[in-house]
Amino acid sequence: MIRFEGVSRRYGDRAVVDRVTLEVPTGSICVLLGESGSGKSTLMRMVNRLVEPSAGRVLVSGRDVAQAEPEALRRGIGYVIQSVGLFPHWRVAENIATVPRLLGWAPERAAARVDELLALVGLEPERFRARFPHELSGGQAQRVGLARALAADPPLLLMDEPFSALDPGTRRDLQAELRRIHASTGKTILFVTHDVEEALALADHLAVLEEGRLAAHGRPARVLEDGSDRSVRRLFGEESLAFHRLGTLPAARLARDEDAEDGLPVLPAAASLKQALMLMLEQGADRLAVPAEAGFPGGTLHWADLVRAA
Numbered sequence: 001m002i003r004f005e006g007v008s009r010r011y012g013d014r015a016v017v018d019r020v021t022l023e024v025p026t027g028s029i030c031v032l033l034g035e036s037g038s039g040k041s042t043l044m045r046m047v048n049r050l051v052e053p054s055a056g057r058v059l060v061s062g063r064d065v066a067q068a069e070p071e072a073l074r075r076g077i078g079y080v081i082q083s084v085g086l087f088p089h090w091r092v093a094e095n096i097a098t099v100p101r102l103l104g105w106a107p108e109r110a111a112a113r114v115d116e117l118l119a120l121v122g123l124e125p126e127r128f129r130a131r132f133p134h135e136l137s138g139g140q141a142q143r144v145g146l147a148r149a150l151a152a153d154p155p156l157l158l159m160d161e162p163f164s165a166l167d168p169g170t171r172r173d174l175q176a177e178l179r180r181i182h183a184s185t186g187k188t189i190l191f192v193t194h195d196v197e198e199a200l201a202l203a204d205h206l207a208v209l210e211e212g213r214l215a216a217h218g219r220p221a222r223v224l225e226d227g228s229d230r231s232v233r234r235l236f237g238e239e240s241l242a243f244h245r246l247g248t249l250p251a252a253r254l255a256r257d258e259d260a261e262d263g264l265p266v267l268p269a270a271a272s273l274k275q276a277l278m279l280m281l282e283q284g285a286d287r288l289a290v291p292a293e294a295g296f297p298g299g300t301l302h303w304a305d306l307v308r309a310a
C-alpha cells in the first residue's frame with residue numbers, strides 16, 4: 001500500500017530522514033516508533049506531500065505521490081494529528097463533513113455519513129452532532145478528528161501522535177477503539193508515536209527510527225526478539241524488554257494440553273503472555289485456565305513455561 005524507496009530528507013547538511021526503505025502492507029497498522037526528533041513525522045508527512053523528499057520516492061498503491069496533485073492526494077488520505085485541528089466555528093457535523101462537502105456530496109448523504117461515523121467512534125449522534133469544538137473534551141475532540149479523517153472512506157489513514165495529549169485511561173480507550181475500527185474497516189494505518197506501550201497495543205508492523213534511519217522493522221515479536229538492535233533496547237528499556245516481549249506473544253500457544261482444575265483463574269480469549277503474567281500476579285496463581293480458541297486447543301498455562309518464554 002505504502003512503499004518508501006530510499007527516502008531521505010535533508011535540512012541544510014543534516015539528513016533528518018536518511019535512506020529509509022520500508023513497505024507498509026495493505027490493511028495493516030504500521031507504527032513508526034522513535035525518540036523525539038528521530039524523523040517520524042517528517043517520514044509520515046512525505047506520504048501526503050506536506051514534506052517533499054530530497055531523495056528517493058514514496059509510492060501509494062503503486063503510484064509515485066510526486067506525480068499526484070497534492071490537494072487531490074490529500075482528499076484520498078485521512079490525516080489525524082495531536083492538536084486535532086477542528087474548525088472552531090463549525091459544528092461537529094460540519095467538521096466531520098469537510099471532505100464530503102469538498103467532494104460535492106448531497107447534504108442528506110453527508111448527514112447520514114456524519115451520524116454513521118459518530119456512532120462508529122463511540123459518540124451518540126443526537127448528543128454530539130450540533131456541538132461546537134469548545135464543547136468537547138480532549139478525548140471527544142480526538143474521536144471527532146478520527147471521524148473526520150474517515151469521512152470520505154479513504155483506504156489510508158495517517159495518524160501523527162493523535163492520542164499523546166490525552167490522559168492514560170482515555171488514551172487506552174481510544175487505542176482499543178482504533179483497533180476495533182481497524183478490524184471492521186480494514187484500513188491501512190500509518191501511526192506515529194514515541195510511546196512504546198501505545199506502539200505495542202496497536203502495531204501489526206513496527207518500524208523503529210533512530211536519527212532518521214530505520215533501525216529495525218517487522219512484526220513486534222520479531223523486533224523484540226533476543227539480541228535486538230541497540231536502539232530497540234534503548235527505546236524499550238534493557239530491564240523491561242522481556243516484559244514487553246511477553247506482550248507480543250499469544251498465551252494460548254503455551255498452554256499445556258491438560259484439563260484446567262476447577263477454580264483456576266480464566267484467561268480471556270486472545271490474551272498475551274503479558275496479560276497472563278498480570279493475572280497470575282493479581283490472583284497469586286501459578287497456573288491459569290486457557291480457553292480453546294482459533295487453532296489452539298486450550299488447557300493450562302504454567303508459570304514456569306511463561307518465565308521460560310520471556
Ligand SMILES: Nc1ncnc2c1ncn2[C@@H]1O[C@H](COP(=O)(O)OP(=O)(O)OP(=O)(O)O)[C@@H](O)[C@H]1O
Binds near residue numbers: 011016037039194
Ligand atoms: N522544516 C524544518 N527545518 C529544519 N529542521 C526540521 C524541519 N522539520 C523538522 N526538522 C528537524 O528534523 C528532525 C526530525 O523532526 P520530526 O518532527 O520528523 O521528528 P519526530 O521523530 O516526529 O519528533 P517528535 O516526536 O518530537 O515529533 C528534528 O530534529 C527537527 O528539528
